[in-house]
Amino acid sequence: MTSTSAALAGPHEHLRAQDRWRAIEVVFWLATLLPFLVTPNYLSLASQVAITALFALSLDLILGYAGIVSLGHAAFFGFGAYAAGILSKHGWGEPLSGLLFAGIAAGLLGYLMSFIIARFRHLALIMITLGFGLLLLEAANSAGWLTGGADGLQGVRMWPLLGMFRFDLYGFTAYWYSLILLFLLFLVSRRLINSPFGLSLRGIRENSTRMRAIGAESRAHIRKIYTISAAMAGIAGGLLTQTTETVSLGVLDFQRSADILVILVLGGAGRLYGGLIGAIIFLVARDQFSGINPQYWYFPIGVLLVVVVLFLPGGILGGLAQITGSERFQRMVRPLMVWRGKSP
Amino acid sequence: MQRATFLLGGLAAALLATTPANAQNTVKIGVVMSFSGQFADPGAQIDNGIKLYMKQNGDTVAGKKIEIIRKDSGGIAPDVAKRLSQEVIVRDGATILAGYDLTPNALAAADVSAQAKTFMVNMNAATSVITTKSPYMARTSFTVYQLNEALGAWAYKNGVRRAYTLVSDFGPGWDGEAAFQKGFKDAGGEIIGSARYPVANVDFTAFVQRAKDVNPDGIYIWVPGGPQPAALGKAIAERGIDKSKVKVMGQGELTYEEALKSMGDAGLGLITAFHYDYNHQSAKNKAFVAAYNAEFKRNPDMFSVGGYDGMHLIYETLKKTNGNTDPDALIAAAKGMKWESPRGPMSIDPETRDVIQTVYIRRVERVGGHLVNVEFDKIENVKDPWKARLPK
Numbered sequence: 001m002t003s004t005s006a007a008l009a010g011p012h013e014h015l016r017a018q019d020r021w022r023a024i025e026v027v028f029w030l031a032t033l034l035p036f037l038v039t040p041n042y043l044s045l046a047s048q049v050a051i052t053a054l055f056a057l058s059l060d061l062i063l064g065y066a067g068i069v070s071l072g073h074a075a076f077f078g079f080g081a082y083a084a085g086i087l088s089k090h091g092w093g094e095p096l097s098g099l100l101f102a103g104i105a106a107g108l109l110g111y112l113m114s115f116i117i118a119r120f121r122h123l124a125l126i127m128i129t130l131g132f133g134l135l136l137l138e139a140a141n142s143a144g145w146l147t148g149g150a151d152g153l154q155g156v157r158m159w160p161l162l163g164m165f166r167f168d169l170y171g172f173t174a175y176w177y178s179l180i181l182l183f184l185l186f187l188v189s190r191r192l193i194n195s196p197f198g199l200s201l202r203g204i205r206e207n208s209t210r211m212r213a214i215g216a217e218s219r220a221h222i223r224k225i226y227t228i229s230a231a232m233a234g235i236a237g238g239l240l241t242q243t244t245e246t247v248s249l250g251v252l253d254f255q256r257s258a259d260i261l262v263i264l265v266l267g268g269a270g271r272l273y274g275g276l277i278g279a280i281i282f283l284v285a286r287d288q289f290s291g292i293n294p295q296y297w298y299f300p301i302g303v304l305l306v307v308v309v310l311f312l313p314g315g316i317l318g319g320l321a322q323i324t325g326s327e328r329f330q331r332m333v334r335p336l337m338v339w340r341g342k343s344p
Numbered sequence: 345m346q347r348a349t350f351l352l353g354g355l356a357a358a359l360l361a362t363t364p365a366n367a368q369n370t371v372k373i374g375v376v377m378s379f380s381g382q383f384a385d386p387g388a389q390i391d392n393g394i395k396l397y398m399k400q401n402g403d404t405v406a407g408k409k410i411e412i413i414r415k416d417s418g419g420i421a422p423d424v425a426k427r428l429s430q431e432v433i434v435r436d437g438a439t440i441l442a443g444y445d446l447t448p449n450a451l452a453a454a455d456v457s458a459q460a461k462t463f464m465v466n467m468n469a470a471t472s473v474i475t476t477k478s479p480y481m482a483r484t485s486f487t488v489y490q491l492n493e494a495l496g497a498w499a500y501k502n503g504v505r506r507a508y509t510l511v512s513d514f515g516p517g518w519d520g521e522a523a524f525q526k527g528f529k530d531a532g533g534e535i536i537g538s539a540r541y542p543v544a545n546v547d548f549t550a551f552v553q554r555a556k557d558v559n560p561d562g563i564y565i566w567v568p569g570g571p572q573p574a575a576l577g578k579a580i581a582e583r584g585i586d587k588s589k590v591k592v593m594g595q596g597e598l599t600y601e602e603a604l605k606s607m608g609d610a611g612l613g614l615i616t617a618f619h620y621d622y623n624h625q626s627a628k629n630k631a632f633v634a635a636y637n638a639e640f641k642r643n644p645d646m647f648s649v650g651g652y653d654g655m656h657l658i659y660e661t662l663k664k665t666n667g668n669t670d671p672d673a674l675i676a677a678a679k680g681m682k683w684e685s686p687r688g689p690m691s692i693d694p695e696t697r698d699v700i701q702t703v704y705i706r707r708v709e710r711v712g713g714h715l716v717n718v719e720f721d722k723i724e725n726v727k728d729p730w731k732a733r734l735p736k
Binding site: 042044048144169246247248249250290296297298 | 379380381384388414415416418419420421422423424426427430431433434435447448451452455456459460471473513514515516518543
């Protein structure tokens with residue numbers, strides 16, 4: 001990822017170089033359209049992959065870029081999911097405004113939380129986020145009049161998207177709706193990360209004391225990115241509610257926070273595509289393995305995780321980048337890269 | 345070019361050859377429930393029930409081959425359960441949905457059943473409202489109201505006048521509390537106190553002491569399976585509650601096989617209402633338990649019998665429709681279906697599509713060195729009372 005020549009040319013040049021679209025990225029996003037053509041029976045799964053990818057991306061912003069460890073990110077996902085669900089239950093089933101509402105609600109909660117988050121690092125953060133997630137889960141459980149408690153929220157009904165597209169049994173609408181939102185929020189994240197703000201986040205991740213010493217106030221930055229991340233997680237949760245028309249305590253579950261962390265680590269934290277790749281691998285593997293053996297499908301995923309952590313500490317994408325960055329690989333592919341007009 | 349055409353032609357031929365033939369001779373049943381995670385064991389028991397029924401009755405009904413497609417919802421995850429139910433219909437071509445261990449999952453899947461017009465057999469999830477969500481759903485387990493309202497009325501009839509209730513603080517616990525109190529109060533009893541304990545509670549001493557302090561002549565308990573029944577049973581014994589004077593009652597989970605093993609003698613005298621126990625005395629059940637043990641090396645429980653009877657319902661409806669999988673025909677055939685199950689006589693209510701069955705009142709006794717639930721009273725033909733009160 002880091003090209004030394006660009007770094008030497010100054011931070012602005014470095015950022016601009018990072019912001020340039022690479023061919024492989026275009027290919028990736030074109031490939032996300034494939035499910036429509038190749039596997040039309042898998043569109044519901046594809047929409048859940050897109051939603052999970054968005055959730056993973058939101059975690060990546062704080063964990064991968066700002067170094068804020070979180071074991072309770074499902075709190076915001078779930079808060080958004082319930083916000084969208086409760087709004088629809090009380091008569092407003094318009095999807096887009098519902099999603100906005102979910103994002104704002106989760107963002108507000110994230111903003112409030114960020115004042116606590118910004119004061120701590122590492123182990124303390126794990127405990128705080130974990131506790132916060134559990135508290136919210138228990139609150140949702142006991143507020144049965146609002147959330148439906150353990151039975152899940154009943155009566156979530158979405159109006160057709162833009163007044164025209166119903167959420168169908170095949171997940172067609174669900175997928176393109178989730179995909180477009182994932183893409184838009186990906187663009188936002190990409191822009192954020194490749195900005196001076198994004199750079200200072202990485203500075204905080206690497207050494208927050210040093211950042212303060214050079215005059216960059218890290219707490220304000222952390223509050224900002226945490227709020228943005230919470231809002232994004234809330235939108236992902238809202239999307240899940242809207243595309244499935246169900247909400248239950250499961251959206252706030254610790255398992256969800258843990259899974260999303262696994263997904264991000266698997267794909268590669270601190271890389272924009274890490275969460276996306278992780279979500280695809282995790283959910284497709286889960287779908288396929290659980291089809292083969294519904295009891296023990298987690299086993300191969302566990303093995304995969306162990307292998308990735310042992311041999312590819314930067315996740316799958318980190319490992320790929322290491323391979324493609326090596327001298328041998330460079331020498332091998334250089335002749336193929338000539339068409340791009342510049343050496344990689 | 346030629347090769348591509350050949351390939352395409354071959355593919356098309358293969359598709360034509362397989363799909364319609366399969367569709368005509370196979371009935372695919374999508375079984376969606378938890379095969380992994382916290383609820384994996386109940387899921388496994390339901391699945392054992394399904395497997396045993398198919399082993400005993402063959403995998404062909406009315407000329408159709410039955411194919412089971414298992415999908416893991418992995419715990420409380422209605423979004424996953426809903427997606428899997430959709431997929432098993434649109435992707436795998438299932439024409440019947442079955443399984444469903446947890447209420448939120450069953451509720452979400454009911455939407456799919458209603459929308460896609462698919463016959464659905466709920467083999468476990470026990471909240472009353474579920475069957476109202478799809479006109480194509482029938483249930484072969486029980487409802488919380490069915491058992492506990494019957495228990496409340498029974499308690500008053502058998503001498504309890506002042507009762508205390510103690511339930512787990514989540515949906516099913518609230519239902520159990522409401523149902524028992526309704527049955528008990530309607531009969532004329534008085535509730536002199538109630539408490540809800542946190543879902544993850546481990547020490548019940550304080551709760552039991554509070555119940556003892558108000559001096560009731562009956563204590564009602566609703567507790568989910570897992571480690572809690574044993575802890576509660578022990579706390580009751582340790583607090584010195586004399587079960588010959590104070591009736592300690594609950595839904596069957598309180599005294600299920602594993603709980604009794606870890607409770608030991610502390611469990612003696614507990615009274616529970618349930619629809620099935622492996623100790624139920626009938627020739628049919630004896631044969632069922634023996635076959636189950638031979639196959640899976642363990643005793644069947646309420647989950648197993650839900651799966652077993654669920655398969656029976658599917659087989660019998662298919663026989664009645666002559667293999668026709670039209671959802672309207674299937675649900676029409678299921679309505680009013682009566683049969684002798686290992687749990688005793690049961691039927692499907694033609695109005696609500698819910699289960700009608702006998703509620704057994706059992707007491708924990710030591711028989712042949714083992715603690716078992718011994719049935720000593722029963723209430724026959726109990727319908728779900730919650731639905732009877734719904735405005736028609």
